[in-house]
Structure formats: structure tokens, C-alpha cells
Amino acid sequence: MTLLSARPPQPVEPGLLSRALEVAGRLANDATDVITATAGRGAHPDVADSPFDWVTDTDRILERHTRRVLTAEFPGIPVVGGEFGADIGADVATYRWVVDPVDGTANYVAGVPWCAFSLALVDVSGPVVGVVADPYRAQIYAAARGRGTRANGKPVKLVDRNRIAGSIVCTELARKGPWPGMGSFIERAAEAHAGVRVLGSAALSIAQVALGHAIAAVLHSYHEWDVAGSVALAIEAGAVVLDRRGEGSRLPTDGLLVAAPSVAEEVLSWWQETEREIRAS
Numbered sequence: 001m002t003l004l005s006a007r008p009p010q011p012v013e014p015g016l017l018s019r020a021l022e023v024a025g026r027l028a029n030d031a032t033d034v035i036t037a038t039a040g041r042g043a044h045p046d047v048a049d050s051p052f053d054w055v056t057d058t059d060r061i062l063e064r065h066t067r068r069v070l071t072a073e074f075p076g077i078p079v080v081g082g083e084f085g086a087d088i089g090a091d092v093a094t095y096r097w098v099v100d101p102v103d104g105t106a107n108y109v110a111g112v113p114w115c116a117f118s119l120a121l122v123d124v125s126g127p128v129v130g131v132v133a134d135p136y137r138a139q140i141y142a143a144a145r146g147r148g149t150r151a152n153g154k155p156v157k158l159v160d161r162n163r164i165a166g167s168i169v170c171t172e173l174a175r176k177g178p179w180p181g182m183g184s185f186i187e188r189a190a191e192a193h194a195g196v197r198v199l200g201s202a203a204l205s206i207a208q209v210a211l212g213h214a215i216a217a218v219l220h221s222y223h224e225w226d227v228a229g230s231v232a233l234a235i236e237a238g239a240v241v242l243d244r245r246g247e248g249s250r251l252p253t254d255g256l257l258v259a260a261p262s263v264a265e266e267v268l269s270w271w272q273e274t275e276r277e278i279r280a281s
Contacts, residue, residue: 009125009145009250016095017144020121020129023073027066028133028140031117034062035102035135040111056109059083062101062117070097077121082225095123100225104201118203120228126250130232132203141207143236149210158238159212162262165193169267170205170217172198179220181274188270206230209258210237216259216267227256240264244271 038058063083070079078087079097090096097119102108104115113136121129132141141156143149149156161167169189171182186196194215199205202222208214210233219227231251235241242248244255246268259267 010123012123012128012145017129017147021142021144023069024119024129024131025140025142027069027119028117028131030065031062031101032133032135034058035108035115035117039108039115056102056105058108059101059105063099066099066101066119080225082223095121095128098122098225098228100203103203103226107200112200114199114201114204116201116203118225118229120232122228122251127228127232127235130229132207132229132233134204134207141210141233143232147236149233149237151211156211156237158210158260160260160262161215164215164263164266167194167215168213169194169196170199170208170214171196172200172202172205172219174221181278184274184277185218185270188273192266202226203230206234206258209239209260210234215263216257218267218271219256222256224251231258234258242268244275
């Protein structure tokens, strides 16, 4: 199996990178304050198609605040958000902001300490800047193209592992439950003596790879706002980012594997084998 590399990213004006990092970091701190002050205490969820498809007052408040600040600081750059959709022209703009005000909302509503605020500036090459707030651990993770990844200001560099046994692989449920082949994927991981964890936040699952806590994260389905910020962290920390076909992409739209380079091929093979089984059945 050959893993195909992503195209080199476009260069970005340094001043834009610096301003975007500063503003995104400020918004992540704002979100941390709001989430920690309200999680599990008086949230009012709206139940949509799925009993776990939560939308809360906090989601709306944080996204409105984020949009106001970004519109004032970066006029002309549209915003795409999990609660209020895309600004006009976002699909053709040179840059767009992508925000998920609370990723892991079911956890947030229940008071389970595992949710995130995610914000990214994206261009045609993928994430330019990504910031993810992990409120319960008082961490702000930030990355910018060519500038690396930091956790609360300290540089983060993925230390590649060449063994899977004893490691953690993260995944997330699809909208209505386990994704097709998820059970077989978990079995293959177990045969390799790896543990699979479903923790309820796509952003934090990918961040665990960037931080070196997990060797890989596999997402069958997601929205751009779920993953853009954390994919930036992973890329700048040194992780491999692939779609379900094994093609390199800085922001895949059809399945997503983020992994330490030495294990990416093996983890991808588990995923692809389960999909072949489904097609053959």
C-alpha cells in the first residue's frame, strides 16, 4: 500500500497568521470561561433528529460572539459555523473562518469533562490557523501554517511511535450510532493489542494524536467545523492526515485518518479492510 502525499500548502502573509492566531486565542479564552461556568448547570438542549444531537443556548451565544469579533477584526472573510451556517460567499472566498462553539455538546450538557471550542482559518490548501480550547484541562492548543503547534504557549512536537501494541486509537460515533464497519475496526485494533476510545468530541480526539496521547484517530463522518481546528494542530505537530482512500489531504471531506507517521498505513488498512467487507456483503 502506498500513502499518497498532500500537495504543498499555499504560503500565507505572515501578518495575517499573527493576527489570526491572536484573535483566535482570545476567542478560545472567552469560550473557556463560558463553558466552564455553565457546563452541566442549567443548559437547555433542543432535541433534533437524534436524542444526542444537542443544541444549547451556549452554542448559540458563543457562535454569535465569535462571529461578531471575527467580522469586526477580519472584514471580508466569511464565517462558517455549526449553529448558523455559512456566510454568503464562503464557498468561493480565499479564506474562511470555521467555528464549532461546543464540540461534544452531549458531554457538555451532562457535565462530562470532555468538550471543546474549535476555530480555524481555512484556505484552499486546508487549515491556515487552528485553535482548540480544552476548557476542563485549562489548555489552549494553537497552530499556524509553518509555525508549529503549541499547548498553552509551549511547543508541541509529535514523537513518532513505531509500535501499536499498548496504544490508543480514537474514533467517534456517526450521527445515529456506530459507523458501518466500526465493530470490525475495533476488533482489528484489539488483535493488534490497541485500545479504541470513543470520547464524544472529534476535535479533542484528533488533538490527542497531535499531543502524543493517541497514535491515531479515525472519523467516518463529520462536519468541517468539527475537525478543521484540530487538524491544523495535528499537521503542524507532525501527524499524517489521510482520507479513507489513503490519499493525503490537509482537510479531507470523505473520511479522516490522523496518525503518527509510522503507524498510519497499518491503521488505514484496518479501516479499508472493514469497508471491503461491507461492499462484499
